[in-house]
Amino acid sequence: MKLEVHDLHKSFQGKEVLHGISFTIESGKALGLLGRNGAGKSTTIRILMDVFKANQGTLLMDGKPFHAKEYNIGYLPEERGLYPKKKVSEQLLYLAELRGMKKAEAKSNLKKWLKRLHIEEYESSVLETLSKGNQQKVQLAQTLMNDPDIVILDEPFSGLDPVNSQILQEVVQEQIQAGKLVIFSSHQMNYVEEFCEDIVILHHGNVVLQGNLKQIKKAFGHNRLVLRPNESCAGTFEDTLKQCQNMINLYTKQAEDYIVELKEGIDKQMLFAYLVNHHIDIDVFKIYEASLTDIFVVKAGDEE
Amino acid sequence: MRAFFIVLKFELETMLKKKSFLISTILVAIAAFALLSFPRFLSNDSENKDTQKVDKVMIIQDMKQILQDDNLIKQQFPAYKVLRTTQLDELKKQVTDGKADIGFAINDATHFTYYIKNSSLQDTRPAKFEDLMKKQYQAKEFKRHHYDATTIEAIYQTPIQSKTTVLGTDGSSNYYYTYALILLLYMMIMIYGNQVGVGVASEKSNRAIEILTTSTTSNTLIFGKVIAGAITGVLQTALMLGSFLLAYQVNADVWNHALDKFLHIPSIVLWTFALFGMLGYLLFNFLFGAIGALCSKVEEVNGATMPIQLLIIAVFILSYVSLQMPDTLLAKIVGFVPFTSWMCMFINVAVGSATVWEIIISWCLLAVTTIAMGILGARLYRRGTLSYGNTVSLKTIVQALRHHE
Numbered sequence: 001m002k003l004e005v006h007d008l009h010k011s012f013q014g015k016e017v018l019h020g021i022s023f024t025i026e027s028g029k030a031l032g033l034l035g036r037n038g039a040g041k042s043t044t045i046r047i048l049m050d051v052f053k054a055n056q057g058t059l060l061m062d063g064k065p066f067h068a069k070e071y072n073i074g075y076l077p078e079e080r081g082l083y084p085k086k087k088v089s090e091q092l093l094y095l096a097e098l099r100g101m102k103k104a105e106a107k108s109n110l111k112k113w114l115k116r117l118h119i120e121e122y123e124s125s126v127l128e129t130l131s132k133g134n135q136q137k138v139q140l141a142q143t144l145m146n147d148p149d150i151v152i153l154d155e156p157f158s159g160l161d162p163v164n165s166q167i168l169q170e171v172v173q174e175q176i177q178a179g180k181l182v183i184f185s186s187h188q189m190n191y192v193e194e195f196c197e198d199i200v201i202l203h204h205g206n207v208v209l210q211g212n213l214k215q216i217k218k219a220f221g222h223n224r225l226v227l228r229p230n231e232s233c234a235g236t237f238e239d240t241l242k243q244c245q246n247m248i249n250l251y252t253k254q255a256e257d258y259i260v261e262l263k264e265g266i267d268k269q270m271l272f273a274y275l276v277n278h279h280i281d282i283d284v285f286k287i288y289e290a291s292l293t294d295i296f297v298v299k300a301g302d303e304e
Numbered sequence: 305m306r307a308f309f310i311v312l313k314f315e316l317e318t319m320l321k322k323k324s325f326l327i328s329t330i331l332v333a334i335a336a337f338a339l340l341s342f343p344r345f346l347s348n349d350s351e352n353k354d355t356q357k358v359d360k361v362m363i364i365q366d367m368k369q370i371l372q373d374d375n376l377i378k379q380q381f382p383a384y385k386v387l388r389t390t391q392l393d394e395l396k397k398q399v400t401d402g403k404a405d406i407g408f409a410i411n412d413a414t415h416f417t418y419y420i421k422n423s424s425l426q427d428t429r430p431a432k433f434e435d436l437m438k439k440q441y442q443a444k445e446f447k448r449h450h451y452d453a454t455t456i457e458a459i460y461q462t463p464i465q466s467k468t469t470v471l472g473t474d475g476s477s478n479y480y481y482t483y484a485l486i487l488l489l490y491m492m493i494m495i496y497g498n499q500v501g502v503g504v505a506s507e508k509s510n511r512a513i514e515i516l517t518t519s520t521t522s523n524t525l526i527f528g529k530v531i532a533g534a535i536t537g538v539l540q541t542a543l544m545l546g547s548f549l550l551a552y553q554v555n556a557d558v559w560n561h562a563l564d565k566f567l568h569i570p571s572i573v574l575w576t577f578a579l580f581g582m583l584g585y586l587l588f589n590f591l592f593g594a595i596g597a598l599c600s601k602v603e604e605v606n607g608a609t610m611p612i613q614l615l616i617i618a619v620f621i622l623s624y625v626s627l628q629m630p631d632t633l634l635a636k637i638v639g640f641v642p643f644t645s646w647m648c649m650f651i652n653v654a655v656g657s658a659t660v661w662e663i664i665i666s667w668c669l670l671a672v673t674t675i676a677m678g679i680l681g682a683r684l685y686r687r688g689t690l691s692y693g694n695t696v697s698l699k700t701i702v703q704a705l706r707h708h709e
Binding site: 049050051068069073075077079080081082083084086094095097098099142 | 307310311314318507510511512513514515516517518519520521
């Protein structure tokens with residue numbers, strides 16, 4: 001399956017919050033939908049889920065118009081919520097049946113997922129008596145019980161401790177390996193880096209960056225080097241960098257590391273030779289590889 | 305349609321398992337039996353229940369031999385053994401010691417004194433004895449004047465019989481049950497409508513609503529919820545009324561069948577009540593559900609539904625006016641306006657003179673309005689799904705209706 005989102009626009013009370021969002025995702029891959037609070041992630045997901053209609057734009061699945069109701073979708077909304085005073089089994093069976101599953105199959109899947117998420121002993125418990133983490137796992141069971149073809153997870157790791165996060169990571173990996181189309185929205189970049197082959201970064205309702213994560217990281221590291229001076233010359237290192245302005249630009253400073261960008265026609269050997277010739281004591285000299293957090297801050301930070 | 309029944313079943317189970325439902329139904333049933341059995345506990349003397357047994361004692365002092373025929377006394381007091389004494393002190397002692405239950409000291413043909421150890425408000429025995437003395441006195445006086453006592457008694461007792469033939473609607477006898485039915489309908493809509501609103505708002509406050517609206521259509525959800533609420537209301541009302549009727553059946557003899565006339569409701573009135581009441585009930589439940597969806601918290605529901613509650617109170621007052629003054633222009637108008645006809649039309653049927661065509665037209669208008677309210681309610685429900693944080697006002701409702709998505 002290939003889901004294509006083209007030029008989505010959405011306004012609320014005359015104010016446009018999405019200004020033409022486009023991206024593509026295929027089965028067996030996870031797309032990381034990233035952005036700061038209010039960037040438009042949840043609105044985009046809600047349009048996909050047909051909670052809202054877009055004012056403009058198209059959704060296509062394998063080239064045909066996409067309607068959420070026609071597909072088996074597992075949706076974990078940002079606004080978590082089930083029935084706090086109902087038993088876990090009662091509400092999970094209800095929601096599974098409501099999405100078209102037969103009762104017997106729903107019962108069997110209920111057992112399977114409660115066991116997989118290590119919460120089988122809470123089957124007959126009232127939801128509000130469970131810990132926050134276990135309630136979150138019940139919510140995840142609700143998302144996956146119908147064996148969906150499309151899995152949409154909006155901030156799935158919020159509220160989970162490291163052990164439960166590990167279980168959830170395994171489950172998400174299983175879904176990707178099983179060929180599901182996974183859309184994953186999170187502020188926790190380490191999880192996105194782990195699962196997502198492709199990312200889309202939204203900022204103020206616009207796509208500011210999208211593509212294959214590896215290629216993006218490579219592109220961000222292109223022509224940049226990490227320099228960490230020895231303590232003996234740390235105090236004068238910035239002056240040293242200014243002296244070689246014809247070769248490099250200071251890109252950013254991260255703790256003790258200086259990330260510099262080579263100017264056109266300059267390669268790393270030339271810079272290295274310069275530093276050696278001028279007896280500048282360097283502890284670390286390496287090619288810069290941007291983390292997703294770095295990329296995110298650059299693309300979705302306020303200075304942008 | 306499958307999804308509708310799944311929602312209906314889930315909502316019904318939720319409502320029927322609620323402690324408030326179970327407790328209120330059981331309490332009302334117990335109250336019905338207690339209330340209708342109450343008169344049984346009031347008859348503290350034995351004059352009614354002990355007609356077969358003679359286990360009480362009455363002592364009489366009758367120095368002037370006014371009332372000598374013990375058989376006459378036994379006819380009036382069948383449960384009593386009659387003792388006689390010539391000493392007043394003896395009479396008082398017997399009553400005080402409990403050897404006699406009651407005592408009468410006859411002074412002359414028109415005066416007597418009643419003696420009892422502890423008196424009660426409900427004691428009818430002195431009145432009975434007075435009646436006995438009166439008859440004895442009258443018989444004696446008739447005889448003294450050479451009148452035939454039997455003839456005079458027959459003249460006095462001859463009843464004047466009358467018969468009323470109602471050619472239209474019997475408004476006077478229909479009044480009480482019509483009033484009871486409008487009160488019942490009013491209470492059902494107020495109680496269960498509010499419950500539907502609270503149910504929807506709680507789904508929103510616990511954030512289950514986004515999962516629900518992405519799992520099925522909002523029409524399925526709101527129709528399932530409202531109809532489940534309606535069934536619960538009808539079921540509980542039926543159980544409560546049923547317990548009243550059963551309690552009355554058991555106790556009808558104690559009540560001397562006094563309530564029978566209120567229970568013989570003509571089928572046309574019952575049918576109009578059922579058909580109009582059910583639509584009105586659904587109509588307002590849709591409104592309560594839709595407003596509930598616009599509230600972010602359960603606590604907001606009462607305030608937000610206030611305009612609907614005021615409307616229902618206004619309809620109740622209008623229906624009461626129609627009941628007092630049937631066949632007026634006002635009664636006719638409110639019988640046709642869909643927001644009032646659900647309660648007012650069956651009043652026109654019960655105490656006024658509504659024709660079959662008027663009933664059909666009014667019902668069709670109400671049915672169309674109810675369906676429209678259902679659709680409108682579903683739209684508000686859908687709009688309200690994700691509008692957290694804003695207090696519900698008329699402006700929000702209008703905005704919600706104007707925006708398609």
